Amino acid sequence: MTSRNCTEITFPVRYAETDAMGVVYHSNYIIWFEVGRGDYMRQKGWEYADLEARGYYLPVSELEARFLTPARYGDLATVKTWLDELRSRKIAFAYEVVKEGTGEVLAVGHTKHVCTDKMGHVRSIPREVRDMLSAEVS
DSSP: OOEEEEEEEEOOOGGGGBOTSBBOTTHHHHHHHHHHHHHHHHHTTOOOOHHHHHTOOOOEEEEEEEOOOBBBBTTTEOOOOOOOOEEESEEEEEEEEEETTTTEEEEEEEEEEEOOOOOOEEEOOHHHHHHHHHHHOO
16 A cells, blocks of 8 residues: 555566575565665655765664565566655655566565764754655655
């Protein structure tokens, strides 16, 4: 179940992402969440590299994933990403991974992030980033 403001990115499942059973190894979905998150921020006008250049970081503070149906080598996977929560110092994203062509849901999950500086001290998310994203959760 996705939000009206989701972004989508589609890519083929690579052989290196599968295990001995021929299905995508579970940790790769976490990488796919990161791909979706980066694409989401890019489509909304911000690159993670731009935030980091300004001294802000968004490390993952919580992660949850639920695997529903296995993806296999050669499948096309689409990661749908949307902003789930936005606070002054925290941000949360939700994800749905679907098999392209069938729409079958492969996995769902969410990540929560806290904004920090380079030393790991909690900081407020820059105002212009919060302003840009605030319409996404209204």
